[in-house]
Amino acid sequence: MRRVSIVFCLLVATSASAQVARVFLAGTGNDAGDCTNQATPCRSLQGAVTACPINGEIIILDNGGYGGATITKSLTVNASAGVVAFIARTITVNISANDKVVLRGLSMNGKVFGDGFGIEFSGGGTLVVENSTIAGFATGAGIDQTAGGSNLIVNNCELRNNIIGVRTATGSDTNSNVVIENSRFEYHSLFAVESNGGTTNVSVRNSLLANGSGGVFAYGQSQSQPALIVVDTCTIAHNLEGLHAEIAGTGSATIRVTNSTIYHNGSGMVLTGAGAAIESYGNNRVTANTNNSTFSGTVLALQ
Template sequence: MLFPADSKTPEPNFASPVLFLVTVLGRRTKQNLPFASGIRSSGKGRASSPIRSATLRIAALSANRTASAIRSAPQRKEMSMNSRKAVRLSVAVLLAIGGVPLAEAQLTRSWVASSGLDTNDCTRPTPCRTFGRAISVSNSGAEVVVMDSAGYGPFTINKPISIISPPAFHAAIAPTSGTAITISSGISGAVVIRGLYLNGQGATNGILQQGNNALIMENVVISGFTTGLNFDVGTTPRFIVTDSTIRNSSDGILWKGASPGRGVLERTRLENNTVRAFYINSGGTFSIRDSIVTEGSHGVFLDTLDPASVDLINSAVFNNDGIGIYASASGAGAVDVNLDHCLMSRNGSAIVAQSPIGASVIRVAQSLIANNNNGVSWGGAMASVISRGDNTLENNNSGNTFTSTYPAK
């Protein structure tokens, strides 16, 4: 028994946790002292206000009445409706005073706005100012939604979540150093980023993926970073990028995670990236569809020790000063590239295959390779650029023949 039994105060029924709380607090008071005095004595110096004092008095009165009802009728199995309301009010006051923030419940949808404050609860009526704050009060799998055009500052994603800016708004992240968006390791679900503008002002990374979770990127512009989209980590990440633009960076996309990983680009532009548009430096499987690689140095550039394959379908690689498609097997893992319904034009070299160690094979079907300084070239015993026999390879200054032809299946 929690309290000594006596003839005046029988042992109460503790089936309800709330009933237990009110009974204990009622017992702790002496000579029917106001319940609020006990609260004030444990308030740890919190500032008082007229509203707070009134709330405490209401809570005290309700709790004392409830406790009296319990002592006078211990055999009743159910509390009256008024007593239940009083208990709920008392518990709410206790939680608020005791340091449990009632407004901090995890949200399924949170909101950010230029007029928001990070002291807010991130609901739509009272949005937060930054993505970082909104993420911290959101559930895994929740959405963080932009309410207006503004700069929102760099942030880190540490849970599966969707960051969404509707098409009507220009939600920008413009760091002068470091990384605009960091996706931490240890995330078990997908991260979705939709509709943001990442504008590097001397910063290193647009998006840095540190984990092995999936990144889904839609309608995002990344511009002006050392690396636009960076998978330079020792994991096996995955990505799907659609309707996006990565431009004005050194490397547009850097893939340097441990193999095998995989990625998809659809309806995406890689433009004016000064070193490589898409640099694949470790193993994986990749699909590039309905996309454009242009106005840079090198385009799709594979140089890896591990097995890697790329399917380039219904896409255009043109106006690049260096090599449009480069495939080199620097280790024992084979490198395999398939081009289908593609345009390769006005590049320094359209297609180059190299095999320093492993096999490097580029297959071309129903594509146009024309008006390049060099059309097709290969080097090494296991390097080849082979045609299905239905391509146009002409009007290049050199490299107007394939290694061989393979039959259509």
């Protein structure tokens, strides 16, 4: 009998823990309620973040405006397909090195309040942004990564009408990684993807970067902080500048391009500073740019 009681208690504890790991968010909710109960969801994203346990999940139930939030722990924010989870304020992610935050299915627009940044990624760890639209942050970046040693993953997102789409600018010798896949960047006032200070490895794959001031920008200001961007299977078109690598002093900035199309830009490729490099794997299509359609060098042949 005692053994049965112990097993029963463990099952009850496990069930309670599983329930608490989920927090619900809805346009008709109330932050003062029990947000772990689907019938009494939270009203604001910040309220749901506060109620959500470490490694828990915030489930957005219906259409609504949910405000910004500051996230300092591992969690997932999930809006399913068909739900418009509208966010008009900045989301700040400031997590530790071993933490991971996933933001999925958000519709962010900075035009409402004029916030400078869509997502400010200012701590270490890993941030994943999926299936989201980030637009109208007209004084900053859609996603801004500023922490050395952090990892940013952007997948199946649309970024438009920001100053910069995705920017990494850590100013740190410690390497930071950015992976962008299956995404669309349009109408940015500066660049769609920018590495602007700090040791970075950026990969942009299977994406469109078009109709803005610039496609991809890599900047290096110190030999100890090299910037490397790899562009793979992308279309870079109808920008004032397609690709731009720039160095200052002893800096290192390299853009490597494979299986991509660069066309109808004002300048296909721009190099600023001796040693800046835009290199080809020899399998790209470069055509109809008004100026500067020549790579600075060739990478080793494809293996």
